[in-house]
Amino acid sequence: MTIHDTRLPVTPAPPRARSSLVWALTATHFVSRAGGVAGSFLVLFLTQERHLTPTTAGAVIAVIGAGTIGSQVLGGWLGDRIGRRHTMVVGFLGTAVALIALGSADTMPAVYAAAVAAGLMGDLFRPAGSAAVADLPAPERVRAFGLLFWAANLGFTVSTVAAGILVQHGYGLLFWINAAASFLAALIVWRHVPETRPPAPEASRRALLPVLLRDPVMLAMSAIHVVYFTTFLQTYSTLPLLMAGDGHAPGAYAAVLALNGIVIVVVQPPALRLLEGRDRARVLAVSMLLVGIGGGLGAVVHSGAGYAAAILVWTLGQIGVAVMFGATFADLAPADLRGRYMGAASTTWSVGAVLAPLLGTALLDHAGRSALWAACTVIGLVLFAALRALAPALRRRAPHGPEETGLI
Template sequence: MQRETKRSMILISAANGLLLFGYGLSLPFFTIYLITQRNLTPSLAGLVIALAGLSRCVSSAISGELADAFGRKNVMMWGLFSQIVAMFALGLCIELKVNVGWMLVWYFLTTFLGAFFRPASNAWVTDNTTAKDRVEAFGIIRIGLNIGWALGPAMGGFLVRYSYSMAFYFTAILYAVTILYLGRLVQDNHIPCKSRKPSFVSTLLALKDTRLAKMCLYVLLITAVNSQLVVGLSVHCKQYLHMPEYYIGWLFTVNGLVVVFLQYWGTVLMSKIRLSTAMLLGCLAYAVGFGSVGFFNSFLLIAFGVFLAGVGELLVSPGEQTLVSNIASRETRGRYLGMLMVFYNLGSAVGFFIAGLLGDYVAPHYLPGPWLIVGAVAVLAGIGFWRMRYSLTDSEDGKTNVPVPIKKDTITLN
């Protein structure tokens, strides 16, 4: 990767890191807040988080279309500004202890608006890299994200012991800092596609590309597995093992630090093998890591399981983004990456909801049960990704350094 390209990736990686640091301060603890402060059951709290996740599916599709039509940076900036307002309002609702219904309205708005950034950001990365450099580029982005994820929950776990609302106020402040940073340092060289206007029907029709449709299905499965870190692990450690919130925050930090310190080596490995093979290995690491959690009752052993799941993440996340980028045409990068985020957020929503159900109805009878189910889903996703190799060219699957040919968009553009 050229020096100027790497510098650009570091800039956008830092922006992603600031955002996830802010997210980690507050939102991972919202499930615990609903259960301990508002007396919701784990299954009901999981349903709330799941419904909010579904709203992110819609906004991800919207973001991808708008990024193609109006530019990547514009969508990132306006999405962040709107989220700041919603985040501050949510903190105020928690501080004033308003009716749960009103508080959830602002929570849904926060999650809906929060999904605008990533599809536009990923499209920006694709615009500024070649197929050869994309695994490394998305790996750099993951490092920034996980520095934020490593620091945010660790600080948030201590902060929410004193004030849940203050955690959300600090999140809003960090998002404001990110807007100022993006406005000054990040340039958008994307030329909006004038041949079409945003069409959300066409966004759904992108799934006529069977390769994209299969990738999205497997992304849904493995994201449902990954989402257990936020809801499933929180419920397991708090409700059944009676760990304090700051212990749970440190588990999130372990997950983040794995990617920060090992992402480079993961990228080196991925550059030597097919992306589909790397995805299989990552899913198997998820399966072993999360599948073992239910058998442990100490912080250190659970942290080891989280460590293995983190190894899975550092292979899966840049791999799925690179694969989708490689099969998209220049005119549909935002659309394809937006659709990827639709299924990513749908997988999160499904995972959050299932985590609540497993915590309520399976764990009381057999504590390792939920985690064995999660591990089995990870294996299924891995097999699916591995079988994708038969429908990908060598360059699309990362086997050679031959640039991916530019393909005409096969979807009718409106």
């Protein structure tokens, strides 16, 4: 097989081909996140460079956020219809074009149109890439998903440092560099990622919704993860408000986020080896409990050391969820619906990203820190109990069959 092949064979692929696929996807995740420098300064670009009001700038960002929900669904559908590889290429190239358009738009209709395009294109690669990993044999999925998460966080760490340096040369440069990174990611996919979608006769293609509505385990896992992400994403909504209320400067919050990234980069590789092969429901249950406890701690501490301790607990839980997230949903996905199932799974993050700032800030504003602490802690306990109750059903859905011995 050469790097120009567009499909892996129906017979099981050799381990070397599967390893090459994983490393190519890992490189893609790193490049796209390391080059994602425009997002960090989008609000400042819109308010300072385009002279929009904060409210209007927030509306533009909300449009992008809403577009990502559609992007997850569309990416999953396209991944099953035109293939994982083609969907990722379309997503990265479309993102590059949308970013250039957004960086150069000088009228509000153009800004909103570019924002819609950026939202719809920006996450197409996620469910398609997840489906490609889901096409791997089940025992290899945990490690593969863990590598992608690690590479994305390493890239995010690079982008946050690089963006702070590059912005001194103007906001426009950030959009061009971000677009170039998306183009490079598309090139990596085109040259090194083979198509992994299992062949399915046209007559056997099924719609997602009827299958999904008859799958209570998938529905339950999706609901659990929406609640989890709503809690976890308090890191970016209420945590900065809590720290500011305690008199900490923005730099202290940036240091906390940097600690999160450093812990992930350092701890995840050994954590991956430790968790691989363990019961997925148990790992998810304990991890979500840790996130709930960490969120609760963040609402009651006041010192820099206290916030660092809270984020450490939070991050350990985040790592456990990230290691098992993709592999668990891949176990639930029928072979012909893997792209759409992974798209539905990814959507739980996007929905949580919408709910987190709305619910968290409202609770903090109307009930105070103690209520936020109680809510995060109780949610962690509830998620722990829910996953323990769901564990037998998840184990029954663990794949056993000839297709799990190789890519099909």
